[in-house]
Amino acid sequence: MSDPTAPAAPRVPTVDLRPWLSGDTEARAAIARTVDDALRTAGFLLVTGHGVDPALRVRIREAARAFFTLPAGAKEPYAARVGGRGWLGPGAEANGYAEGTETPPDLKESLTFATHEPFADPRTNAEWYAPNVWPAEAPGLRALCEEYLARMGELENHLLALLGEALGLEPDFFTRHMDHPTYGFNINWYPGTDVVGAPEPGQFRIGPHTDFGTVTILDRQAGKGGLQVFTDEGGWEDAPFDPAAFTINIGDLMARWTGDRWRSGRHRVLPPPADAPAEELISLVYFGECTPGTLVESVPAPVGRVAYEPVDSHAYLREKLNSITVG
Numbered sequence: 001m002s003d004p005t006a007p008a009a010p011r012v013p014t015v016d017l018r019p020w021l022s023g024d025t026e027a028r029a030a031i032a033r034t035v036d037d038a039l040r041t042a043g044f045l046l047v048t049g050h051g052v053d054p055a056l057r058v059r060i061r062e063a064a065r066a067f068f069t070l071p072a073g074a075k076e077p078y079a080a081r082v083g084g085r086g087w088l089g090p091g092a093e094a095n096g097y098a099e100g101t102e103t104p105p106d107l108k109e110s111l112t113f114a115t116h117e118p119f120a121d122p123r124t125n126a127e128w129y130a131p132n133v134w135p136a137e138a139p140g141l142r143a144l145c146e147e148y149l150a151r152m153g154e155l156e157n158h159l160l161a162l163l164g165e166a167l168g169l170e171p172d173f174f175t176r177h178m179d180h181p182t183y184g185f186n187i188n189w190y191p192g193t194d195v196v197g198a199p200e201p202g203q204f205r206i207g208p209h210t211d212f213g214t215v216t217i218l219d220r221q222a223g224k225g226g227l228q229v230f231t232d233e234g235g236w237e238d239a240p241f242d243p244a245a246f247t248i249n250i251g252d253l254m255a256r257w258t259g260d261r262w263r264s265g266r267h268r269v270l271p272p273p274a275d276a277p278a279e280e281l282i283s284l285v286y287f288g289e290c291t292p293g294t295l296v297e298s299v300p301a302p303v304g305r306v307a308y309e310p311v312d313s314h315a316y317l318r319e320k321l322n323s324i325t326v327g
Contacts, residue, residue, distance in 0.1 A: 011042045011231050012240050018049035020162060032166040036262075039166070039250055042231045043210075043265025046245040047159075052151045054244070057219050060144045060187065061282045067138040068109055068189040068282075078135055080112060083184075083321040086133040088112055090196065095268075096207030097324045104203040105326050107196045107271055111135070111187040113145060119180060124292045128182050128314065149185060152217055152286040156183075159215050159248065160288075167258065167303055174214070174257075177290040182314070184213075184287035190225065190269065192278040199271035210264035211251035211287060212320040218247040219284040224273040226281065230266040239267070251287070252320065253313060257296050259304020289317060 013034055019027035038045040067075065072089070080086030082093050088110040096103035113132045119125045134142040160174035167173070190205045205225060220227055220241070227239040227247070239247060249265030272279055294313040298304045 011038075011234060011237075012044045012046065012229060013038050014046040014048060014240070014242060014245060016049040017047050017158065017162075021049070021158065028165065032162060035162060036166040039163075039262035041233070041263070042229055043255070043263035044229050044239065044247065044249045044267075046240060046242055047248055048242065048245045050155055050246060052148075052155065052246070056144065056148055056151075057284060060141070060148060060284060063138050063141040063144060064111055064187045064189070065282060067111065067135050067141070068191070070137055074137060075109075075135075078133055080133070082112075082325040083114075083318075085113055085130055086111070087135070088186075092326060093324055094207055094326050095209040095324050096202075096204070097326075098209045098212075098320060099207075101207070103207045104200045106207055107190065107199060107203060107205045108269075109189045109191075111141075113149075113185045115182045116146070116149070117180070119292065121292075127318070128292055145185070148284070149183075149286070152183070152185070155217060155246070156215060156286070156288045159217075163215070163250075163254075167261070167299065169299070169303075174290075177294045177313075179291050181291050182289045182317075184285075184289070186283075186285045186287070188283045188285060190223075190272075190279075190281040190283070192280055193272045194278060196272065204271055205269035205281075206267075208266060208268040209324070210255075210266050211249060212253060212317055213251040213287050213289040214254045214257075215288040216249050216251060216265075217286040217288065218249070220247055221281045221283065223279050223281045224276050225270040225279055228268050228270060230268075236268070253289070253296060253316060256298060256308050256311070256316075259298035259300070259308065260306040261299070261304055289313070 020031050075087050078087040091105040094105045118129045161171050164171050164173040222241045228236045229239045252264045255264040292314045296313050297310045298308045
């Protein structure tokens with residue numbers, strides 16, 4: 001019998017990956033239960049013990065900030081559209097559109113990168129591969145990001161194996177679809193009102209939305225105008241913060257794959273706060289996907305709750321990316 005006086009488990013728990021990676025069977029099972037519970041309620045968790053050097057994240061922010069603070073004319077040659085490679089300038093994206101809400105554009109700029117190796121199939125290559133664009137004005141950024149993305153790929157596979165275990169399925173249920181996955185990687189710059197101006201009504205640094213893919217791995221900074229997550233129990237709440245942790249959430253594709261057993265984590269990033277208008281934040285956001293052509297079929301009951309029609313993973317992702325593009 002549970003103790004009614006015991007503190008409730010956090011809606012967004014912190015999971016130390018070290019026991020999972022060490023192979024301790026009992027500890028792995030306990031972690032899998034915690035992950036399953038968290039993803040059913042909020043679609044979010046924090047992970048520590050991931051082994052990614054914090055100094056690497058600091059250096060990426062420093063190199064990216066040197067680019068973001070350049071005059072607009074110096075950044076314009078790198079301009080891209082959502083889903084492309086390069087610089088997403090002010091007004092390029094409105095994530096609230098993905099929920100069918102017409103909001104003002106998000107108050108951010110991004111450097112956006114994606115899949116770094118071409119595909120054998122020319123049609124897949126034409127849609128999902130293009131060389132990444134590395135600004136000459138940010139020397140050193142390429143080497144730092146390539147190292148970081150290698151770590152993200154490793155962490156993504158560990159997380160997907162954990163998710164398979166959490167569903168009670170075979171360990172490679174998700175990882176076998178990662179032979180040549182696509183991914184997205186955004187460095188998001190959230191400047192203060194001195195750069196973006198006063199927020200319009202209903203305007204956010206990133207509007208309310210869910211992500212589109214499998215798992216998102218976020219390295220964030222604490223801030224008053226920072227990340228909020230939505231749960232049925234608490235509504236919109238500030239996301240818990242641990243500087244050593246990555247914030248993990250699942251996307252729409254994974255929620256669909258699990259037959260809505262797990263929630264696609266709904267979230268937003270608040271606008272610059274009125275009492276700290278100069279606040280500036282930089283987030284590193286890795287969007288995990290899977291190999292193009294993967295057929296995503298809902299896990300049947302009793303694990304899954306809803307049997308969605310099977311979808312081609314990347315036809316689904318393209319539709320979602322198009323939905324948030326402004327203009």
